[in-house]
Each structure stands twice: as structure tokens, then as C-alpha cells.
Amino acid sequence: MIFQKSACIETLYTELPFLERFRAAGADGFEFVEFWSWTDKDLAAVKAAADAAGIGISGFNGDAELSLIDPAQKTAYKAFLRRSLDAAMEIGARSVTVHSNGLGEEGSFAHTMTSATP
Numbered sequence: 001m002i003f004q005k006s007a008c009i010e011t012l013y014t015e016l017p018f019l020e021r022f023r024a025a026g027a028d029g030f031e032f033v034e035f036w037s038w039t040d041k042d043l044a045a046v047k048a049a050a051d052a053a054g055i056g057i058s059g060f061n062g063d064a065e066l067s068l069i070d071p072a073q074k075t076a077y078k079a080f081l082r083r084s085l086d087a088a089m090e091i092g093a094r095s096v097t098v099h100s101n102g103l104g105e106e107g108s109f110a111h112t113m114t115s116a117t118p
Contacts, residue, residue: 004031004032004056004058005029005030005031005032006030006031006032006033006034006036006058007019007025007028007030007032007033007034008033008034008036009022009025009033009034009035010035012024012025012038012050012060013025016089017078018035018041018056019045019046019049020049021033022049022050022052022053022055023049023053023055025053025055026053026054026055027029030055031055031056032055032056032057032058032059032061032094033050033055033056033058034057034058034059035060035085036060036061037060037061037064038060038061038062038084038087038088038091043087043090043091046091047090047091047092050091050092055090056092056094057092057093057094058095059088059093059094059095059096059097060084060087060088060093060096060097061084061096061097061098061099062080062081062084062085062087062088062096062097062098063074063077063080063081063084063097063099064080066080067100068098068100068101069100069101070101081098084096
């Protein structure tokens with residue numbers, strides 16, 4: 001696998017509106033961008049901004065704050081993952097990052113599980 005230079009535009013170029021960050025990343029020599037969530041973005045506008053900047057989308061998070069390890073959330077997790085994969089295909093993202101346990105504030109686990117056995 002060959003890794004491409006990718007900028008996380010959630011944390012870089014924050015002085016610019018989100019859609020302008022694609023062009024800024026391309027101007028700085030990045031070949032791809034990544035971002036955290038897709039659900040708060042206009043996907044058609046994201047794809048148009050990436051295309052206009054001549055930059056690819058390496059990926060985004062695809063599991064929200066759900067937990068695959070929590071049996072009560074398994075169905076919702078898989079349904080959201082399916083929607084995330086559809087979103088990735090819509091904008092041409094090369095990957096979708098998933099975690100077994102959703103991430104909450106500052107990257108902490110959103111859900112904790114305790115073992116019923118010692």
C-alpha cells in the first residue's frame with residue numbers, strides 16, 4: 001500500500017470556512033484530505049470543493065458515537081456504517097475509519113463495558 005499525503009481539514013486551516021480548506025490543502029501540496037464526520041456536511045458541496053481543488057478525499061469516520069461491542073447498539077452501528085459506506089462512495093472517499101467502540105469527547109470511549117465475570 002502506498003500512502004498519500006493527506007491533511008485532516010478538521011484541525012488544519014481552521015481560519016477558513018470548511019469548503020475552502022480543500023483548496024488550501026491542495027495549495028500546500030497535499031494530495032488528499034480527510035475529515036471527521038460526514039453527517040454534518042453537504043456531501044455534494046464537499047465533492048465539488050474537492051474536485052475544484054483537484055484533491056482527493058482519503059476518508060472520514062464512519063461509526064459516529066456508536067459501539068459495536070455493546071450488543072444493544074450492534075444493529076444501529078451496522079446501519080450507520082452502511083450509510084457511511086454509501087456516503088464514501090458518493091464523494092469518492094478512499095476509506096472509512098471505524099472503531100469497535102465509538103469515540104466521545106476528546107477521543108475518549110463513548111461507551112464503557114464492564115465484564116460480568118471476574
